[in-house]
Amino acid sequence: MMQRLIRGMQRALGLHHPGRNLEVWPDDVFILSFPKSGNTWTRFLIANLVYPETPVDFSNINRLTPDPEALSKREMARMPRPRIIKSHQYFDPRYKRVIYVVRDPRDVALSQFHFHRKRGLIEDGYPPEKFVARFVAGETSPYGSWGENVASWLATRENRTGFLLLRYEDMLEDAAREIKKVASFLEIPADAERIANAVRRSSADEMRTLEKSQAHLWSSTKSTRRDVPFVRSAQAGGWKTGLPEGAVAQLESAWGHLMTHLGYELLSPARTTIKNFDSGFAETMLNGPSR
Amino acid sequence: MIYGIRRILKYALGRDIAGRTLAVRPDDTFIVSYPRSGNTWTRFLVANLLRPQEAATFANIERLVPDAEAQSSRYMRGISSPRTIKSHSYFDPRYPRVIYIVRDPRDVALSYYDFSRKYRHIEDSYPLERYIGDFVTGRLISAGWGTWGENVASWVFARGARPGFLLLRYEDMKARPEQELKRVAEFMGIDASPELLKTTLDRSSADSMREMEKTQAKDWVSTKDKRADIPFIRTASAGAWRSKLRPESVAEIESAWGNVMAQLGYELVTRTVARNAERKVESAETQSAATAVVGESRGEQRGEPRG
Numbered sequence: 001m002m003q004r005l006i007r008g009m010q011r012a013l014g015l016h017h018p019g020r021n022l023e024v025w026p027d028d029v030f031i032l033s034f035p036k037s038g039n040t041w042t043r044f045l046i047a048n049l050v051y052p053e054t055p056v057d058f059s060n061i062n063r064l065t066p067d068p069e070a071l072s073k074r075e076m077a078r079m080p081r082p083r084i085i086k087s088h089q090y091f092d093p094r095y096k097r098v099i100y101v102v103r104d105p106r107d108v109a110l111s112q113f114h115f116h117r118k119r120g121l122i123e124d125g126y127p128p129e130k131f132v133a134r135f136v137a138g139e140t141s142p143y144g145s146w147g148e149n150v151a152s153w154l155a156t157r158e159n160r161t162g163f164l165l166l167r168y169e170d171m172l173e174d175a176a177r178e179i180k181k182v183a184s185f186l187e188i189p190a191d192a193e194r195i196a197n198a199v200r201r202s203s204a205d206e207m208r209t210l211e212k213s214q215a216h217l218w219s220s221t222k223s224t225r226r227d228v229p230f231v232r233s234a235q236a237g238g239w240k241t242g243l244p245e246g247a248v249a250q251l252e253s254a255w256g257h258l259m260t261h262l263g264y265e266l267l268s269p270a271r272t273t274i275k276n277f278d279s280g281f282a283e284t285m286l287n288g289p290s291r
Numbered sequence: 292m293i294y295g296i297r298r299i300l301k302y303a304l305g306r307d308i309a310g311r312t313l314a315v316r317p318d319d320t321f322i323v324s325y326p327r328s329g330n331t332w333t334r335f336l337v338a339n340l341l342r343p344q345e346a347a348t349f350a351n352i353e354r355l356v357p358d359a360e361a362q363s364s365r366y367m368r369g370i371s372s373p374r375t376i377k378s379h380s381y382f383d384p385r386y387p388r389v390i391y392i393v394r395d396p397r398d399v400a401l402s403y404y405d406f407s408r409k410y411r412h413i414e415d416s417y418p419l420e421r422y423i424g425d426f427v428t429g430r431l432i433s434a435g436w437g438t439w440g441e442n443v444a445s446w447v448f449a450r451g452a453r454p455g456f457l458l459l460r461y462e463d464m465k466a467r468p469e470q471e472l473k474r475v476a477e478f479m480g481i482d483a484s485p486e487l488l489k490t491t492l493d494r495s496s497a498d499s500m501r502e503m504e505k506t507q508a509k510d511w512v513s514t515k516d517k518r519a520d521i522p523f524i525r526t527a528s529a530g531a532w533r534s535k536l537r538p539e540s541v542a543e544i545e546s547a548w549g550n551v552m553a554q555l556g557y558e559l560v561t562r563t564v565a566r567n568a569e570r571k572v573e574s575a576e577t578q579s580a581a582t583a584v585v586g587e588s589r590g591e592q593r594g595e596p597r598g
Contacts, residue, residue: 008302020311091382091445093429093437144384148449152382155448155551156441 014074022068024094027082029186031065032095034149035088035141036111037103038168040220041234043086044202045171045179046099050084050186052194055201058214058221070219090144091152096162099182100153103168104264105146106239106251109135111232116140118228132247136254147255150262167262169236175199204234305365311380313359318373320388320479322356325442326379327402328394329461331513332527334377335495336472337390340481341375346494349507349514361512375479381437382445387455390478391446394461395557396439396544397532400426402525407431409521423540427547440548443555460555462529468492497527 010016031046033039040061047056047064054060062070066079067086076083089095113131116122122131131140138145144152157163164185171178176195183190200206208231215221221230239248252259252266259266301307322337324330331352338347338355347355353362357370358377367376378386404422407413412431413422425431429438436442450456457478464471469488476483483491493499501524508514514523532541545552545561549568552559559565 004302004305011302090384090449091437091441093381093441138384144382144449148382148384152445152449155444156437 011073014077015072017070018068018073018076020068020089020092022076022085022087023073024092025081025083026096028095029082029084029097029099030095031084031086031099031101032153033088033101033103034108034143034146036108036115038101038171039086039088040231041168041171041202041204041207042099042101042166044207045175045198046084046182046186048198048201049179049183049190049194050188052197057210058218062219067219088141088143088149090149091156093156098153098157098162099164099166099185100157101166101168101171102150102262104236104239105255105259106243106248106264107168107236108146109247109251110239110242112140114228114232115230118224118230120225128244129246129250132243132250136250145254147258151258154258154261172234172236175202204231207231305368306363309359309362309364309367311383312364313367313376314364315385315387316372316374317387319386320373320375320390321378321386322375322390322392323378323380323386323446324392324394325399325436325439327399327406329392329459329464330377330379331523332464332495332497332500333390333392333459333475335500336475336491337375337479339491339494340472340476340479340483340487343487343490348503349511353512358512379436379442381442382449384449388478389446389450389455390457390459390475391450392459392461392464393443393447393555395529395532396548396552397536397541397557398461398529399439400540400544401532401535403431405521405525406523409518409523411518419535420537420540423536423543427543438547440551443548444551447551447555465527465529497524500524 007016031039031042033042043061043065044056047054047061051064054064056064063079065084065086066076068076069087109132110128112135113122113126113128116131117124117126134140136145138148143149153163154165158165164181166178166181176192176199179195179198180190183195208229211221211229211231215224215226215230224230248267252268256266256269260269322330322333324333334352334356335347338352342355345351345355354370356375356377357367359367360378360380367374380386400423401419403426404413404419407422408415408417427438429441437445446456447458451458457474459471459475469492472488472491473483476488501522504514504522504524508517508519508523517523542561542564545559545564549559549561549564553565553568559568
């Protein structure tokens with residue numbers, strides 16, 4: 001009761017993190033992704049693109065692309081509009097303009113494994129298979145499982161206006177090409193120089209250098225281990241050497257169909273059991289035995 | 292300021308509406324659907340299955356299968372586990388077990404129109420065609436549930452085919468109630484005898500619910516203070532859109548959600564949309580070129596609404 005009274009006061013004063021209960025405005029743009037899918041890189045790219053006069057770093061990124069999990073309700077409400085908001089939320093119908101970044105879940109799992117070490121949530125010797133089992137069950141983050149998060153957005157918004165899908169791997173291949181899509185999505189005039197600057201200022205090397213001097217300033221790295229970096233390999237395919245085969249099998253068996261839909265090649269296609277993007281999928285569910 | 296203090300107190304006392312801030316328990320089961328899709332019928336069915344000693348009524352349904360979006364946090368805390376909870380929410384990963392009911396959006400739209408008049412959200416003179424436009428674009432007053440397509444697709448594709456998810460079609464429930472009720476019983480872990488199934492169906496029939504509505508509407512949170520001349524329990528049938536909706540309205544709905552409708556076995560009557568949906572579904576089917584029975588062909592097979 002006392003605790004609820006204190007929380008109630010915080011709420012009334014707008015001092016709590018709004019998170020999912022964020023008040024949404026029609027002109028809000030969202031940079032969304034499951035955690036560890038290149039969201040921070042995308043924030044840097046977009047912030048550098050939209051605000052070329054302000055070099056983006058870890059001390060101003062929360063102001064340029066506000067995060068409703070890190071800022072208070074009051075701060076969120078005072079942000080200049082249109083806001084470009086960063087979030088990891090699963091489907092929310094109120095978000096009308098969405099840039100969704102997706103990444104191979106095998107790399108996402110590996111990255112989150114290291115991020116949880118960084119945050120001290122797991123020990124260094126924690127078995128990756130065990131982590132991946134929890135990852136598949138959606139127990140390693142409050143935003144649903146990877147598959148739930150991705151499918152909830154794709155199934156409702158893919159190929160509709162107001163939704164731009166970016167693949168992390170495509171961004172690695174040609175960041176300028178992908179950021180041009182963002183520019184036209186945001187209706188920002190973008191000449192080659194502006195794009196090149198945004199890409200250069202947001203490079204992995206640049207971000208690594210910034211992290212070294214600013215990790216203590218940023219909400220996501222503030223009280224975490226310094227010996228494990230936030231900006232990690234910034235590569236695709238690390239799972240091939242970084243994840244044991246059993247862990248890869250778990251991921252492909254849970255989401256193989258969704259992965260194929262997104263163009264991620266499977267090690268063992270036959271393992272895929274849930275074909276939720278298959279034409280016969282709904283029919284199977286309607287007739288299938290209850291579980 | 293006064294408003295602020297009232298809010299603080301409401302929250303501290305747990306008088307705030309639970310809704311999406313509901314504290315979910317690991318053994319909760321949710322009955323979820325877009326509004327006007329047979330949720331209340333399913334609530335009655337489940338309540339009558341779970342507690343045959345106490346027939347479900349509009350006076351006790353909020354105790355048997357409470358509505359998370361109408362009851363307070365405190366009320367929801369007071370319900371003993373395992374709870375069965377009614378919701379219209381779009382995908383929420385915290386819901387551990389979900390019975391999801393889907394209904395032909397062309398019938399949902401018609402039913403919603405009457406419901407909106409009952410709730411005085413629109414006047415009787417509000418044109419149906421205009422309402423269908425609002426329905427498709429999500430401009431309804433009660434728009435907190437996403438559009439029909441968003442609500443359905445977010446659940447079916449994010450959670451479908453996982454353990455703990457049961458998908459029901461309203462039209463199947465009308466066509467073969469015993470069979471579908473058995474699936475519900477199995478899902479709830481109830482070993483239902485043929486007598487229990489029969490009693491449950493009788494007690495939850497449209498006629499029986501209509502009788503109860505007449506005397507109990509004033510006692511139920513969802514009908515109290517609403518227009519009494521428009522019933523909450525409406526036709527309880529499938530396929531009325533065929534005679535009641537204009538072709539343009541049907542086309543509007545189908546062009547917005549044709550793909551999802553086809554996947555769920557609802558026959559599309561707008562030709563071009565049907566062909567597009569078929570193509571879309573095929574392209575989504577990336578791996579096995581197996582059964583491409585979609586769109587119109589599947590409609591003929593089993594998607595025809597039966598009334």
